[in-house]
Amino acid sequence: MATVRDATYDVLRTLGMTTVFGNPGSTEEPFLRDFPADFHYVHALHEATAVAMADGYAQASGTPAHVNLHTGPGTGNGMGNLVTAWHNKTPLIVSAGQQTREMLLLEPRLANRRPTELPQPYVKWAYEPARAQDIPAAVLRAYATAVQPPAGPVYLSLPMDDWAQPADPPPAPRSVATRFAPDPDRLDDFARVLADSRNPVLVFGPGVDRSGSWSTAVALAERLAAPVWSAPATERAVFPEDHGHFRGVLPYAIGPLAEALRGHDTVLVVGAPVFRYYPYVPGGHLPDGARLLQVTDDPDEAARAPVGDSLLGDPGLTLAALTERVPLADRPPPAPREAPPAPEITVPLSADALFAALAAHWPADGVLVQESPSNLSALRRQLKVNRPASYFTMASGGLGYGLPAAIGVALAERDAGRQRPVVAVIGDGSFHYSVQALWTAARLALPVVVVVPVNQQYAILKAFAELKDTPGVPGLDLPGLDIVSIAAGYGCATEVVETPDQLGVALTTGLRADRPTVLPVPISTDVPSIL
Numbered sequence: 001m002a003t004v005r006d007a008t009y010d011v012l013r014t015l016g017m018t019t020v021f022g023n024p025g026s027t028e029e030p031f032l033r034d035f036p037a038d039f040h041y042v043h044a045l046h047e048a049t050a051v052a053m054a055d056g057y058a059q060a061s062g063t064p065a066h067v068n069l070h071t072g073p074g075t076g077n078g079m080g081n082l083v084t085a086w087h088n089k090t091p092l093i094v095s096a097g098q099q100t101r102e103m104l105l106l107e108p109r110l111a112n113r114r115p116t117e118l119p120q121p122y123v124k125w126a127y128e129p130a131r132a133q134d135i136p137a138a139v140l141r142a143y144a145t146a147v148q149p150p151a152g153p154v155y156l157s158l159p160m161d162d163w164a165q166p167a168d169p170p171p172a173p174r175s176v177a178t179r180f181a182p183d184p185d186r187l188d189d190f191a192r193v194l195a196d197s198r199n200p201v202l203v204f205g206p207g208v209d210r211s212g213s214w215s216t217a218v219a220l221a222e223r224l225a226a227p228v229w230s231a232p233a234t235e236r237a238v239f240p241e242d243h244g245h246f247r248g249v250l251p252y253a254i255g256p257l258a259e260a261l262r263g264h265d266t267v268l269v270v271g272a273p274v275f276r277y278y279p280y281v282p283g284g285h286l287p288d289g290a291r292l293l294q295v296t297d298d299p300d301e302a303a304r305a306p307v308g309d310s311l312l313g314d315p316g317l318t319l320a321a322l323t324e325r326v327p328l329a330d331r332p333p334p335a336p337r338e339a340p341p342a343p344e345i346t347v348p349l350s351a352d353a354l355f356a357a358l359a360a361h362w363p364a365d366g367v368l369v370q371e372s373p374s375n376l377s378a379l380r381r382q383l384k385v386n387r388p389a390s391y392f393t394m395a396s397g398g399l400g401y402g403l404p405a406a407i408g409v410a411l412a413e414r415d416a417g418r419q420r421p422v423v424a425v426i427g428d429g430s431f432h433y434s435v436q437a438l439w440t441a442a443r444l445a446l447p448v449v450v451v452v453p454v455n456q457q458y459a460i461l462k463a464f465a466e467l468k469d470t471p472g473v474p475g476l477d478l479p480g481l482d483i484v485s486i487a488a489g490y491g492c493a494t495e496v497v498e499t500p501d502q503l504g505v506a507l508t509t510g511l512r513a514d515r516p517t518v519l520p521v522p523i524s525t526d527v528p529s530i531l
Helices: 004-014 026-032 047-061 071-088 101-106 132-147 184-196 206-210 214-224 254-260 299-304 315-325 351-360 373-382 402-415 437-443 459-468 483-489 500-511
Strands: 019-022 040-043 065-069 092-098 153-159 200-204 228-230 246-249 266-270 291-296 309-312 367-371 422-426 449-454 517-522
Touching: 004 026, 004 132, 019 047, 019 402, 026 065, 026 092, 040 437, 047 065, 047 071, 047 092, 047 402, 047 437, 065 071, 071 092, 071 153, 092 132, 132 153, 184 266, 184 291, 184 309, 184 315, 200 214, 206 214, 206 315, 214 315, 246 373, 266 315, 291 299, 291 315, 299 309, 351 373, 351 422, 351 449, 351 500, 367 373, 367 402, 373 459, 402 422, 402 437, 449 483, 449 500, 483 517, 500 517
Parallel strands: 019 040, 019 065, 065 092, 092 153, 200 228, 200 266, 228 246, 266 291, 291 309, 367 422, 422 449, 449 517
Antiparallel strands: none
């Protein structure tokens, strides 16, 4: 007789979810016992690492990923990156073991006391089945919930004695739509406003990349002869950054953002919240006289927007429909922006010099995963992303995501047969949040190159302290970190890089290696402005 465990693995096979990310615990062992040969268990050394790897894998593969956590404590360990998965809108099925049902009343060790409440509010759905036999159908419902817009993580708490129970007849496979078209009347209204606009501007967000709509975004921009900004603090690149219409990334503060849009009478925001702010710099949300139109597949984003009119719809489908409806503009295209000046080569390198060198040696089909907050402006200024699905970072602002996410992205590239090279830029502070991800990368022989700008400080926090006039904050310096020894201890190739030419050679060698490579690069300790 088939068991609940047998039936659940069959459901996972039907869904194509044969990769499981996790760190095994006692309450998960009954699920993992006699692990099927056609499944792949990706072993992380910490649950936060497992969640971020699964997130990177799901984003790069375009399909949901499964991460298995260790009851309440393991869920707690993974929560920081679960928050990021929520903000990244990454479809994840998060399963967690639960203590034996017969002991739950006693609250034994490792019992998850309120399992459906623990991951809230950063999951779309949380459930502990009333019967063991409900688990396979719960997995199907979890999948359907995770993939529907806005996509996101779901959570299943699964008692460890359920797996050996006899299964009910298998649930019928079913599918759900993951895209929806905009309301046609409101779409016509948006098209009329754009057609009548004197000087429109487009602001694109991560929904454009998630919906695979770069070419449509370019078509609309060219049809409107409109400049294009990336939404502030976006977790994905949204438009070819070498295109003449591209203006850069908007600042993530209220007043400066409105100032950047000054002179435009219509602001069309597609696939982004309005807006993702970080430091509080007061001002109007828009320049005087401007009207904002928002396209999003997330009702919550539409509801919380402080200004403008919103249209619910898949970003890609809506962009295509708008392109069909707006007339060809009779104004000239915007003048291309000026290229940044070539940075001076100093010892140690400035952040701009480091990233200019990285850009000079960048592989044509490379994927960038970054978590270097204080150096982000320099990175985006010097290194242009010109292909879809080629830039990933955390939408939440929480550290510890980028390094393991890069491992997940690289594994997805290998599993898909694309073999796109993956480079992570991880600040020396961020590096230590999930450093154990390097062990998994070494075990999987993934040729990820990790470039670590070393300034021995939390420079982003020093910049924030300057902005908010909060001197004397402790714990902002990071002396005595031996990144080379740590990386070597996890099985990585590693080399300190000090010159642009040295970076080029090391990058080329690392991307051809049979293991990860970590390249610490000493950089200037100057603290850049947070804006």
